[in-house]
Amino acid sequence: MFLDNCLDEVAEAGLVSFRCRSEAAQDGNMGEAFVSHSRSQSGTNFQNSFHFPFHFPKQGRKRMPPTADSIHAANADVLDAQDAHATLLNHTLSYIKSTCLKCVVELRIPDAIHHHGIPVTIPDLISSLSIPEAKSRRLRIMMRLLSLEGIFKSHVTLSGEEAFDLTPVSRLLTTVMPHRPSSSPIVVMLLDHHYLDPCQQLSRWFHRPDVAITPFEMTYGKPFWNLKEVQPEFDDLFNNGMASDSAAFMDILKHIGGEVFQGIGTLVDVGGGTGKAAAALVKAFPGMKCTVLDLPHVVNKAEKMDGIQFVGGDMFADIPPADVALLKWILHDWSDEECIKILQCCKEAIPPKENGGKVIIVDIVVGVGINTQTTLETQLLFDLLMMMQYGGKERDVDEWHKLFMAAGLSNYKITPSIGLRSIIEVYP
Known part of the structure; x- marks a missing residue:
């Protein structure tokens, strides 16, 4: 009734006009009204119209004179509806x-x-x-x-x-730019149809009783990693995207997180792709020797580099020994159970804490290091992306803690220093 009264009054004031869709909508009945609204701003007139359910007054009802507050309220309702509609379309597009x-x-x-x-x-x-x-x-x-x-x-x-x-x-x-790695390949990767098409399955996925089948698998009939193995172009797209991210990220990391890697003799980059992260580490820390572990068909495409050994294998089964195991943007691809297996294999590959053994994880810790709404929103977008593509997820502090304890690791330290991502040092 509040809006009914307001529109009665502002109509008399000439600020809005309305007409009903049919005669049946008048005389106290609920109908659909068409409202036209005009306002002037900086000498320019704006005309707007929309329709909505409206309660028309019964014949003979005495109309109260409009007040400034009621006119302002009705005017604000119209403007709010317009802003909401523009916001909705902006998100849609x-x-x-x-x-x-x-x-x-x-x-x-x-x-x-x-x-x-x-x-x-x-x-x-x-x-x-x-x-x-x-x-x-x-x-x-x-x-x-x-x-x-x-x-x-x-x-x-x-x-x-x-x-x-x-x-x-x-x-x-x-x-x-010779000294600045380009992020173009990861933009092209994330906007490829292999990433966009699974989004169309999201509502269907929520209705499915099983969690293991991802929207990606619903779209392409195979899990992400299986399809990547049999589609060389898609495999190259993914590897190039991740390599560009590694190069750009490590370029930043050596300046603001370099102390984490100081004094490391040997490091195994688990799931290290074609070795871009390892190459950046060897360049920044000349005394370090790196091993890159990834699937055989991935490391076979890697260029040979001084100080880096490439090993084809399975991170769920066996990880080459080293002082430190690096997991950069790996664990968010996998379920908790799969992450525990990877961490347990890392624990077996490194020496005790007192001898310098640790696992360095570079990943998102949801809610940590947040300084803008954009950062938090991007973390949540990645969380949804991990679910749709791989069946993984981004984790908050409590979820990381449970993961480390379940894998038999002793303690950890989180350093929120790199935009979306944090550095987590985990000890055996």
Whole structure:
């Protein structure tokens, strides 16, 4: 009734007008009203209309004169509904932001801006990228959208033209900076159809009684790791994505978490792929010797590097001996039971704590080290991704604690120092 009264009053004040869908909706009945709302802001008129269930007054009911509060309340309701609708559509269309991000990576727009040296205009950009001039407006809209998201930065030149420059985010996507590893491969990996299509199965997955079958397996008929083995292109996409992340991450880690690796004689990188993390460690700590353990078909593709030995094997069965076992973005791929097996194999591979033995885990600890809403949201997005693709999960402090105790490890230390991820040192 509150909204009924408000709209009665503001209609008389001329701020809104309404009409019913049918005569049956009048005279005290519930009907569907069409409301038109006008407001002026900075000299500009805005017209908006929508419909909603509305209680019409009975004939002969005395109308009270409108008050400023009731007019304001009705006006606020209309504006709130408009904002809510815009927010809903923004979330619904957010996939376009991700696909535009993939597009600029594939077009190598960050490299083009870097080579240009100064903020680049759209005519200069389409010329350097050999894009048809007829598509310049569409490219401008895409660049404006990504500028609003902080991927690029929009400028107005002295001649009045719009130009675009790199930001710290888009600098991560350049492939031509010799001392900065590119994150482009992991962006392309995460936006591949093998990652997007399983999302369409999420509602069906929630209705299934079994937990073991992932949305990925529902989509492709095989678990993630099995499909990767029989699709070489997908396998390369994954390995290249993880290698780029390892190189970029270790470049940061050696500056802000290097003390964790100081004094280590030998290290085994469990699930270390093609050895990018190990290569960064050997370069940063010349006295360290590294072994990279991964599946045979993965290590067979790795380039030979000084100070690094590649071993094809199974981390669930046997891990080569070393002073320290490194698990970088490994355990979040697996269930608790599988993680316990991996940790127990690591425990068997390293010496006692007093002799320097430890397991170094680089992974997300949900809720730890959070300093922005974006960081927490990204941690939760990864949690859902792990479930959909691999049947794994991101873990909070309590879940990590239970895992370590179940594996027979003694104690641990968490250092929240690397954005989304933390360093966890676990001792036998």
